[in-house]
Amino acid sequence: MAKTAPAAEPDINVRGVRAAIRALPDSLINRIAAGEVIERPASVAKELVENSLDAGAHQIDITIDAGGKALVCVSDDGHGMGADDLAMAVQRHATSKLGDDELVHITQLGFRGEALPSIGAVSTMTVTSHSQGASGAYELRVDAGHISSARPAARRKGTEVRVERLFAAVPARLKFLKSDGAETTAIADTVRRLALAAPKVGFRLQSGQRTVLDLPPADAALPFDSAIAQRMRMLFGPEADANMRPLLASREGLSIEGRLGLPTWHRATSRDIHLIINDRPIKDRLLMGAVRAAYGDLMPRDRFPAIVLAIAIDPTRVDVNVHPQKADVRFQNPGHVRGLVISAIRSALGEAGLATSASLEQQALNHLTVGSGASSPENPGGFEAPQQAAYSAPDFNWNKVRVAQPYGRAMTPRLSGLDAPSSRQTDDHHHEPEALDDYPLGTARAHVHETYILAESRDGLILIDAHAAHERLVYEQLKAGMERDGVGSQPLLVPDVVELPAGQAATVLDQADALAKMGLVVEPFGPETVLVRETPAMLGPCDGAQLVRDIADDLAEMGTSERLDARLKRVASSMACHGSVRAGRRLRTEEMNALLRQMERTPASAQCNHGRPTFMKLDKKALDRLFGR
Ligand code: ADP
Ligand code: MG
Numbered sequence: 001m002a003k004t005a006p007a008a009e010p011d012i013n014v015r016g017v018r019a020a021i022r023a024l025p026d027s028l029i030n031r032i033a034a035g036e037v038i039e040r041p042a043s044v045a046k047e048l049v050e051n052s053l054d055a056g057a058h059q060i061d062i063t064i065d066a067g068g069k070a071l072v073c074v075s076d077d078g079h080g081m082g083a084d085d086l087a088m089a090v091q092r093h094a095t096s097k098l099g100d101d102e103l104v105h106i107t108q109l110g111f112r113g114e115a116l117p118s119i120g121a122v123s124t125m126t127v128t129s130h131s132q133g134a135s136g137a138y139e140l141r142v143d144a145g146h147i148s149s150a151r152p153a154a155r156r157k158g159t160e161v162r163v164e165r166l167f168a169a170v171p172a173r174l175k176f177l178k179s180d181g182a183e184t185t186a187i188a189d190t191v192r193r194l195a196l197a198a199p200k201v202g203f204r205l206q207s208g209q210r211t212v213l214d215l216p217p218a219d220a221a222l223p224f225d226s227a228i229a230q231r232m233r234m235l236f237g238p239e240a241d242a243n244m245r246p247l248l249a250s251r252e253g254l255s256i257e258g259r260l261g262l263p264t265w266h267r268a269t270s271r272d273i274h275l276i277i278n279d280r281p282i283k284d285r286l287l288m289g290a291v292r293a294a295y296g297d298l299m300p301r302d303r304f305p306a307i308v309l310a311i312a313i314d315p316t317r318v319d320v321n322v323h324p325q326k327a328d329v330r331f332q333n334p335g336h337v338r339g340l341v342i343s344a345i346r347s348a349l350g351e352a353g354l355a356t357s358a359s360l361e362q363q364a365l366n367h368l369t370v371g372s373g374a375s376s377p378e379n380p381g382g383f384e385a386p387q388q389a390a391y392s393a394p395d396f397n398w399n400k401v402r403v404a405q406p407y408g409r410a411m412t413p414r415l416s417g418l419d420a421p422s423s424r425q426t427d428d429h430h431h432e433p434e435a436l437d438d439y440p441l442g443t444a445r446a447h448v449h450e451t452y453i454l455a456e457s458r459d460g461l462i463l464i465d466a467h468a469a470h471e472r473l474v475y476e477q478l479k480a481g482m483e484r485d486g487v488g489s490q491p492l493l494v495p496d497v498v499e500l501p502a503g504q505a506a507t508v509l510d511q512a513d514a515l516a517k518m519g520l521v522v523e524p525f526g527p528e529t530v531l532v533r534e535t536p537a538m539l540g541p542c543d544g545a546q547l548v549r550d551i552a553d554d555l556a557e558m559g560t561s562e563r564l565d566a567r568l569k570r571v572a573s574s575m576a577c578h579g580s581v582r583a584g585r586r587l588r589t590e591e592m593n594a595l596l597r598q599m600e601r602t603p604a605s606a607q608c609n610h611g612r613p614t615f616m617k618l619d620k621k622a623l624d625r626l627f628g629r
Contacts, residue, residue: 041068
């Protein structure tokens with residue numbers, strides 16, 4: 001059958017044909033805006049909960065059905081809206097939140113006046129509200145952009161927004177939604193993030209008959225840090241207390257408060273990195289990078305910390321109007337914020353010092369086999385078979401490193417004091433063991449299975465993985481050496497000429513001194529081109545040109561590059577691994593004690609370079625409990 005030519009459309013949609021310019025009707029504008037603001041049911045939940053928070057709510061109840069596709073309903077006890085406000089609220093770009101006509105002093109979560117009209121354009125939305133001090137409530141309905149007039153309704157306080165049949169009129173969007181379960185998870189995630197930023201507000205999320213989240217408000221009188229801690233306990237479980245530490249820092253009009261997870265309490269995804277700027281949960285690549293850089297080599301490379309960082313900054317120094325969803329921000333001085341985040345995390349981790357993931361102790365206790373007394377012919381002592389390992393180590397190939405020599409070779413710094421008797425030992429022999437007991441890691445009693453050091457302190461029993469601990473110490477020494485003396489470089493036979501995108505050569509050359517200290521020597525070479533003369537000897541033969549290109553990209557995108565530093569640290573880490581005490585070598589008592597003392601002095605010695613713990617402590621009280629003493 002021959003195709004019939006399409007009937008000629010008048011004016012529009014035909015390329016090359018000039019159509020008259022016309023202003024779009026509001027209904028269409030709202031539908032277009034909805035495409036940016038409302039991506040999925042979780043975006044509806046986010047916008048509505050933000051409105052409730054802006055309205056000063058103390059309790060926010062969210063009810064959803066079919067992953068939010070059938071229903072998202074948010075109900076609050078905030079200040080509410082009167083009949084006139086209701087009619088305005090669903091109009092485009094109508095907001096009560098910008099006091100003046102500037103976008104520089106934004107203190108509330110909303111300000112664009114887009115959410116309600118956008119949601120109303122792509123759903124059936126019913127807003128019911130009782131304004132503070134008014135005699136009654138009003139209700140207003142928007143059905144796929146058609147606004148009805150407000151009429152009296154029954155509600156005692158605050159506002160309820162019911163969003164039904166989301167995207168029913170936008171099949172293209174509907175098609176891209178995930179399963180009900182996945183959309184429910186996304187909504188729960190959104191609520192969790194907002195709930196962490198507002199710990200003094202109660203949140204409840206109900207999906208059909210199921211209560212997904214129930215978070216009572218923290219006492220209004222609690223300091224913010226304690227309120228956050230309480231909320232984290234609710235969200236992360238009781239382990240949170242033992243595995244997290246407070247964090248506090250401030251510098252020039254910028255302050256950070258929060259809680260950070262110990263490096264041994266790591267996660268498979270970045271989902272529990274919570275960044276909050278002036279009470280607004282945000283996603284920011286720069287700050288995510290800063291968090292990961294701060295944990296850096298304390299954590300396996302493919303794992304993520306759990307952390308809540310609440311940053312307070314002068315609102316004029318941060319732009320939140322970057323994206324319609326308001327999750328991105330731009331800082332006036334990104335380097336400043338990044339620097340403070342890194343130093344705050346580092347110093348909190350430093351203070352955490354010898355703390356190793358506290359839940360490990362609990363796990364170990366759970367896996368101790370205790371004589372049950374129920375003996376049988378096959379099992380005379382009544383002991384149970386050992387259960388699975390208490391701690392599952394991240395993927396790490398021990399076979400690769402077993403070829404190493406014992407420490408003490410040229411490449412490996414010796415552990416200072418590992419052989420030298422400590423000054424205490426020469427003092428008074430009678431008091432010496434007691435004195436050693438007073439150290440946090442106690443005094444070494446035995447080397448068991450040629451792997452673990454068994455130590456005794458005043459208040460407990462400590463098991464140390466000698467290889468893991470020594471590896472960390474050697475690594476920290478290597479790093480200190482790199483820091484102090486710089487990294488040696490190796491001249492290239494033929495220097496590499498690297499052409500870079502416009503403007504990038506200058507940014508790389510700005511960093512030339514810092515790069516040279518790490519063994520990468522670059523020089524100017526004509527416009528937009530640099531010359532690589534030397535590469536870090538530690539890296540062996542490497543593609544210097546590619547390295548420079550990657551660094552240039554980092555600098556262009558983030559204003560800083562940790563790439564070379566990270567690579568050097570990885571090499572140092574593997575050198576440390578080769579150079580440390582192997583399992584299977586019998587350690588002398590002085591060696592063991594020297595190792596313990598050095599651990600106490602070394603930052604971050606509670607975990608090895610692969611993020612595994614280096615020691616576990618069993619509290620004496622826990623031991624006594626185990627034996628019913
Ligand atoms: P924005 O939050 O950017 O101002 P919205 O479209 O989300 O824009 O809301 C428009 C206006 O409706 C808000 O400025 C506020 O005055 C009012 N409003 C929305 N939700 C609520 C609520 N839950 N309680 C009280 N007022 C609300
Ligand atoms: Mg809003």
